[in-house]
Each structure stands twice: as structure tokens, then as C-alpha cells.
């Protein structure tokens with residue numbers, strides 16, 4: 222069955238060896254049977270387009286493709302199919318069978334076709350129900366691409382995959398900082414720093430953007446220095462609908478703001494607005510893989526002297542060195558200096574990107590994805606190290622469209638596989 226193309230819907234092409242579970246995965250993504258699964262290899266002859274309503278992705282077209290030949294010889298017919306499919310693919314999925322070791326040469330050759338076309342790719346380690354958990358973790362950690370362990374038959378990992386697909390698609394994610402989280406008449410507090418590092422006589426670009434959005438939403442914004450937070454909490458008869466803290470002092474604010482008041486950080490809002498939040502969060506798994514001597518790039522959007530000099534130059538290197546327990550090779554870039562290739566780096570720690578637009582931040586995340594280098598955001602990193610990422614993420618549940626997605630992100634943040642010796646890092650943060 223071949224249907225006409227649906228140009229405006231996101232097209233997700235699913236590749237993999239015969240019997241890897243491509244069809245089973247598509248059915249699991251959609252939530253019911255839309256394509257035939259078979260224990261006999263080779264049931265699916267060519268590519269089939271399946272228009273479907275997929276949870277989180279919405280109206281989409283899933284493309285079930287003919288299996289990548291096991292012997293590494295890609296036939297003319299198969300290559301012809303690949304060329305046609307790639308023309309309409311927004312996001313590619315490579316399904317690997319967890320019961321088969323490694324990635325074959327043909328699969329590597331397939332992966333190499335996505336980057337020149339700027340097609341983001343997710344690898345799925347399927348059939349995790351059939352192998353040991355340690356084996357799954359080892360293979361996910363070793364993956365050069367964003368990777369998710371899934372069991373298409375039990376449904377494990379499918380929600381995480383949907384989330385990754387949603388945000389990895391070129392036009393995924395949010396474009397507002399708080400516009401969708403707060404409403405008319407809400408008291409929203411924005412906390413600004415007043416320590417030695419705070420910028421003199423100005424707010425930063427994100428603060429002004431936030432204020433504008435809150436005013437446009439009809440909120441009652443209140444801008445307070447951190448030292449006045451306890452006093453501000455007593456100023457109204459109604460509790461604030463949201464408190465937005467600065468990332469570097471989130472930990473301190475956490476101790477002051479009662480747990481029933483939604484509290485988030487500027488970097489969570491910025492990461493969501495400027496880039497792909499779930500990719501930033503899942504990329505933090507790379508932090509646990511760092512070893513002494515690894516190369517790290519610290520990237521800032523501003524080309525001028527940064528507002529928070531201490532953040533990129535001191536705090537991040539110190540945090541990472543403590544985690545790794547040894548020296549790291551750290552390069553820094555600013556402004557337009559972001560490299561076209563990230564090969565050779567193990568990790569990129571990016572600033573909140575307040576002066577970058579979403580397209581540019583997504584482009585930078587895309588370079589990392591293409592080169593197999595995790596790009597994280599340093600606000601999220603420090604919030605994660607404080608074990609406060611779940612608290613900072615939960616106000617994003619307010620928006621019903623984002624609710625299930627945020628629950629997934631909290632699960633990823635709580636899964637605890639991201640950071641080693643975090644108590645050491647925590648001690649350091651408290652300094």
C-alpha cells in the first residue's frame with residue numbers, strides 16, 4: 222500500500238534490519254496496530270507511509286521501510302527506496318535489535334546518509350525485554366546518537382522515544398518563556414541577584430523578555446532581589462502562581478520557597494524556549510561518561526563580556542572536574558565562534574542563549590547530534606547537580622499540552638543515571 226505524501230505533517234522514517242521490530246515499533250508509537258508485524262523476516266517489501274495520530278507527535282506520517290540487508294550489500298532497489306524516503310523524512314529512527322551485537326556496517330552506512338541532509342536521527346535499542354539491563358545501559362552509553370532503549374512489545378521506553386522525536390523534529394518545542402504557564406491576574410515573582418556578580422544597573426535580556434511576556438499575559442509581575450524574597454512572600458494575600466529564580470542561586474531559593482509554590486529557574490524557561498529541552502536533558506547522560514582528559518567545549522552566545530563571568534569560566538569547569546575526579550581539556554567559544562564541527566569533543570556546555578534565537582540554538586544542538594556530541598545547558602547542569610531539576614521542571618506541567626511530556630522529563634531527570642559522585646558536586650555548589 223503506497224499513499225500520497227502529506228507535506229505538512231512530520232514524517233518519521235523507521236529503518237533497521239529485517240525483524241529488528243520496525244513495524245512493531247511503529248505500532249507501539251501510534252498505540253494500536255497500523256502496520257503488519259511478523260516473526261518471518263522480510264514481510265515488508267518496500268516503504269509504506271502510514272498517516273497516524275501519534276501521541277505527543279500529533280498528526281504525523283510514519284514510514285515503515287524495507288529492512289537494511291544483513292550482509293551489508295545495499296541493493297539498487299533498497300538504495301532507490303532510501304533516496305525516495307529521505308526526500309520526505311523530517312526525523313529518522315534506526316531500530317537496532319538488542320539481541321544482535323553492535324551496529325553493522327550497513328547500519329553505519331545508513332546513519333551516514335542522514336547528516337548531509339540535516340535529518341536528525343534517533344537510535345532505538347529494541348527488544349530490551351530480551352536482554353540484561355546492564356547490556357542495555359552499556360549500549361545506550363556507547364551510542365554516538367541520541368538513543369532510547371525500548372520494548373515495542375511491552376511498551377517500555379516508548380513514551381521517552383515519543384518525547385525525543387517530538388522535540389528533535391526541526392520545528393518542535395515551545396516559543397514562549399512563560400506565556401503559556403501563567404495567566405491574567407497571576408502574581409508572578411521574578412528574582413534577580415544582588416550579589417557581587419550581579420550585573421550593575423541592568424537586567425539581562427531574558428529578564429526583560431520575561432517581564433514583557435508577563436505583562437502581555439495580564440499577570441501581576443513582581444521583580445524582587447533575592448534578599449527581599451522572604452519579605453515579598455508576605456506582601457500578598459494570594460500566593461504567587463510562579464516564582465522564577467536565577468539559576469545560579471536556585472538551590473538557595475529552594476530552601477526559602479515553600480514546596481507548594483511553583484518554582485522554576487530562568488535556564489529551564491530559556492532551554493525550553495530557545496532549544497530542545499528534552500534533548501538537553503537526555504544529553505546530560507554524557508556527563509556520567511566523562512573521564513579525566515576529555516575535551517569539553519564551553520559555548521556562550523554573547524560575544525561581549527558575559528554578564529556572569531564566573532559561570533562559564535569558573536563554575537562549570539570546577540563542577541565538571543570535581544565530578545570527573547581529574548583534569549579536563551576545556552575550550553571556550555563566544556558569539557559567532559561556535560564551530561561547524563564538534564568532533565573531538567566529549568561534551569558541549571552551552572549558556573542559556575539569551576541573545577540567540579531558537580533557530581540558532583537548534584542549529585547548534587543539531588551539530589552536536591550530527592557529530593555524536595552531547596550538548597547540554599549549564600543552567601540545567603547545575604540544577605541537576607543540586608537534585609532540584611524535578612522541582613524546577615514541575616511548574617511546566619501547568620500547561621496541559623505539556624503535562625505528559627514534563628512528567629517524562631522528570632522521570633529522566635530522576636532516573637539518576639546521569640551523574641556520578643553528585644554528593645561531592647553538591648558540597649562544592651554549596652560553597
Ligand SMILES: Nc1nc2c(ncn2[C@@H]2O[C@H](COP(=O)(O)OP(=O)(O)O)[C@@H](O)[C@H]2O)c(=O)[nH]1
Pocket residue numbers: 237238239240241242243244245246257258259260261262263264265288347348349350351371372373374375
Ligand atoms: N520480545 C520482543 N519481540 C519483539 C519486539 N519488537 C518486535 N518483536 C518481535 O520481532 C518480530 C519482528 O518484528 P517486526 O516488527 O515485524 O520487525 P520488522 O521486520 O523490523 O518490521 C515479531 O515477531 C515481533 O513480535 C520487542 O520489543 N520484544
Ligand SMILES: [Mg+2]
Pocket residue numbers: 243244245257258259264265285
Ligand atoms: Mg516490518
